[in-house]
Amino acid sequence: MIKNIGKKVLFFTISSLLCCMLISCGGLSEDTTDTTITSGNLDSITAQYNYLKSSVVPLIIAGIDTTIGQASGFTASYDVNQYNITYTTTDANGNSTLASAAVFVPSTNTNVNTLLYLHGSTSIDNDRPTYASISYNTTNPALTTHTVEGENAFAIALASEGKIVIMPDYLGFGASSELHPYIHAGTLASASIDAVLATQALENSSVTEFTMSDKLIITGYSEGGYATMATHKELVNNSSSYPTIVNKIVGVIPGSPPCDLSVSMANTMLNSTNYPTPAFLPFLLYAYNNAYSITTNVTSFVKPEYASAFTDLDTKTKSLGDISADLPSTPNLMIADNFKAEITAALADYSTDRVLDTATASGFYEKLNDNDVYNYNPGPLLPYYILHLNADNTVPIENSEVAVHHMTTIGTATSAAIGGNIALIDPSVGMATAYTAGTLTDHSAGFVFYILTTKGIANTIFQ
Structure with a gap:
């Protein structure tokens, strides 16, 4: 992204x-x-x-x-x-x-x-x-x-x-x-x-x-x-x-x-703030529908006036920036009301304890969950550096924070702050054992x- x-x-x-x-x-x-x-x-x-x-x-x-x-x-x-x-x-x-x-x-x-x-x-x-x-x-x-x-x-x-x-x-x-x-x-x-x-x-x-x-x-x-x-x-x-x-x-x-699609990125797409490249959302919807056959009509995910984004993606000649120019800067405004309600409810359910208690009607949220990639154990020895702007305006830092938490509490990786193998670094600030937050926002x-x-x-x- x-x-x-x-x-x-x-x-x-x-x-x-x-x-x-x-x-x-x-x-x-x-x-x-x-x-x-x-x-x-x-x-x-x-x-x-x-x-x-x-x-x-x-x-x-x-x-x-x-x-x-x-x-x-x-x-x-x-x-x-x-x-x-x-x-x-x-x-x-x-x-x-x-x-x-x-x-x-x-x-x-x-x-x-x-x-x-x-x-x-x-x-x-x-x-x-x-x-x-x-x-x-x-x-x-x-x-x-x-x-x-x-x-x-x-x-x-x-x-x-x-x-x-x-x-x-x-x-x-x-x-x-x-x-x-x-x-x-x-x-x-x-x-x-x-x-x-x-x-x-x-x-x-x-x-x-x-x-x-x-x-x-x-x-x-x-x-x-x-x-x-x-x-x-x-x-x-x-x-x-x-x-x-x-x-x-x-x-x-x-x-x-x-890496945390089901919570950090879902929150980003559903909240009411402006987003630099809203075309990421129809791109993901289209890709997941192709992969999982969630619905027979991918345009049903969005309001009718934004269905042209899928046609634009088919051309492979129009940039995500140009596609975004035809979309609302707040991604949640393009989502069809019934689909938005479904994903909002699933997010509220799942984000409390990372367990989805009630299955969704479409199954889309479950596919987001399946494609989270923070949730594995890289082991205690391999050098693992996650480079992430603290104030990133496109991919929030919460994605990487969730990854480090999982890898060091559920997995066997240990933080570089205590001499371990995994480090979260804001590259705009420079290398440091302890995380130092920068102010650069531009992804x-x-x-x-x-x-x-x-x-x-x-x-x-x-x-």
Whole structure:
């Protein structure tokens, strides 16, 4: 969940990049597919682009505030190869389906540490990681063109420092034509885990030259933070199913995760305050109805004058910000009266003791509950950093507070304040053993501090 800035949700405008581009070396050809590879669940490999290290830092500094960019200490040490892959995964109904991911590999290609980096909310197909590309004009560099957006730019920068970065498109984007199953734990986890398995097959292919180390960090912001927790929850709860992944995880870093859907996020959608991106609500309603067949007519969830939001989502060309412009800034005003009454009653029932005593007529609230991802035990040893603005205006801090409470009281994690393994940090303030609350409210601005803090944490863990 992220506020829209320019074209892309929760990312930063990079319209100034044309003057300070990533540069293609020409070492890899565009759309060169190896169709002979059958190992694992890898379907195809497309070796697309090579980015010169000399252009990585200017790209990052052009995309974010210059002072923050310089202070972050990004030092591009390696060129970066981008591989687009397709692979098999599982949809919300348990059926096998095709998905896609971008894999960014540094030119130092032996025993490389890996980040599984899960992107934030978008409704536009061309915002997907695999859409990133560059066409370099050697005669006139000013005519170089590219489609590198914010999170892809950061992924390339992280790779240029010597890390493999795996970025799934998620179902609904790229190779997958369905509606994106937004904030759906099962499909976000499976698409992410299977992207790692496919990258392990890519590592062993005949068209690539790199080896992965035994160290993997999972991270992401907003929907990506939610996906981080959903993925780790699945890996922990079913560890025997993922022997080539689970023992390599050395850190988990969710950023501003809407992990408590059934209480914290339900309260946010039902209260009477303005919300930066109200389109998140119809996106979730549409996605859950596709996944669970709750009603034969998804528009019945909202008042008739707001039904066009579902049509807009079908196009995959209209941003969440643009869709939000046609909706009331207070999300509860768009919800159909009978459905609002049902969810309000369920929330009042459930929030007292986290037990739903009375089933709902539609079953929708139960599906929210099923997709909470805070409620698992990450264990007492794994470094686990939740980065969340204290005053976040889009994903309230209560989500992460609930997660820490559960993991340290019901689970076996212990707080970093007493020398343990789990920490809740406001990245706008900086690293601290005890939580220090900042005043920054803007969810999108929080992404900048998340990525810079994550870079530092990852470098420390990977040492």
